Amino acid sequence: MSSEQIIQQAANWLTRLHDEDVTDAERQAFNRWCQADPRHAVAIERMRSLWGSFEPLPARPARVALNRAFAPRRARGAQVVGLLGMLLCGWLGVERAPVWMADQRTAVGERRQIVLEDGSQLQLNSNSAVDVKFDGHQRVLELLQGELWVDVAKDAQRPFVVRTDQGSATALGTRYLVKRAADGTTVVTVIESSVAVKGAAEEGVKVMAGQRAILDHGHATPAQATPGSDPDAWTRGLLKVNDQPLSDVLQTLASYRHGLLRFDPQALGDLRVSGVFKLDDTTAALAALADNLPIQVQTFTDLLVVVTPR
Known part of the structure; x- marks a missing residue:
């Protein structure tokens, strides 16, 4: 049912x-x-x-x-x-x-660490949801929303697979990230060892540590170097960026906030950001951005913040 x-x-x-x-x-x-x-x-x-x-x-x-x-x-x-x-x-x-109805969920702004029945370590990012389907033949996580990090326990008899509607990511080693992005794609980032990333209708690609692949419309892109040096910093409550578009940074901060964080990516132009921000204090992160960039952060209520060029 x-x-x-x-x-x-x-x-x-x-x-x-x-x-x-x-x-x-x-x-x-x-x-x-x-x-x-x-x-x-x-x-x-x-x-x-x-x-x-x-x-x-x-x-x-x-x-x-x-x-x-x-x-x-x-x-x-x-x-x-x-x-x-x-x-x-x-x-x-x-x-x-x-x-x-997901087996495991996090609220907006929440991160959670979970020990799965096989000993694998799972972390869910803000506003994420996953179903856990383990049996005698395989270990499957259905990522329904958001992002997860997993450190896979070894079990040669049962493959470990993370699935979305775009495809699957099968562990060939230990640690990796899977994210359902806002644009509908699935991003697989490998932290350690390697992962087999496969779209719904193709053989797929092998992604090594320090690389990522994107699943889009059932197809996997070739593996490419991961932008940034610490893609799983969120598991420690941090957002680390190196010369990233401001709009991308704001989108990440918005995912940790209740209410609306409004901005126009085109109006913000080519503004880029480098730095380290605490995900548990997005208000301080926005203030730091306003102090260092030509932008204005206007707080209308606790549930509405608007970022505009200054």
């Missing part, structure tokens, strides 16, 4: 349980549904958590609709059934259901 179907069923159950005429038999059926698949209980808990997160928000169409859906004996038609599921699958276009 797909994540979307599970979310829809969870929404149906919550809609029913919030009605004043719910029966004991229905409550028992709900408990059986929760116990039938671990993903069912996860969906219910995350949906309840999201419902609670609406409480401090001002009245908006989405919240008004939910309040009506949960009001006892109100709006019992087909338009109510599954309202939460539709909201979660497409709320403001921010998250997709598979990401929301």
Whole structure:
């Protein structure tokens, strides 16, 4: 059963349980549904958590609709059934259901280190999500969003593969990065040993330490030298750049911030940046950029910052 179907069923159950005429038999059926698949209980808990997160928000169409859906004996038609599921699958276009139901996720600005069952070390960057699928034949990570770093434990009988919708990256050694970029491509960067990078419809390429390859439209580019000297600095909470476009630096900082960091790459022209910034303090990083470059950083609210040429 797909994540979307599970979310829809969870929404149906919550809609029913919030009605004043719910029966004991229905409550028992709900408990059986929760116990039938671990993903069912996860969906219910995350949906309840999201419902609670609406409480401090001002009245908006989405919240008004939910309040009506949960009001006892109100709006019992087909338009109510599954309202939460539709909201979660497409709320403001921010998250997709598979990401929301992922085995491991990080919030915006969060990084997390995880020890997998085989002893491999996994780190997730800000706003990332991954499904873990290990069996007796292979070890697969499905990167649904964001970026991961992995230090692979040796197991000659079970290949270690990171997959995205663009292709796969199979470990031939130990440490590498896989990132789903904003432009839809997948970037594979090798830190140690080598990785076999393969698109959906080709033999693929071998990428050595200090190199990267990009998967785009199911094809892998030839391996090339990694720009910068420390591509996994984010695992230590740092952004290290050497003569990088300012727009790229701002895009990275934006991925660590709640709300919007607005800028026009064309207006910023050819401004380039070298330096080391703390990812856990993006406000200080923006201030340092403003001190050293001809730009202006305007903070309108905690959720809206605009960078313009000065």
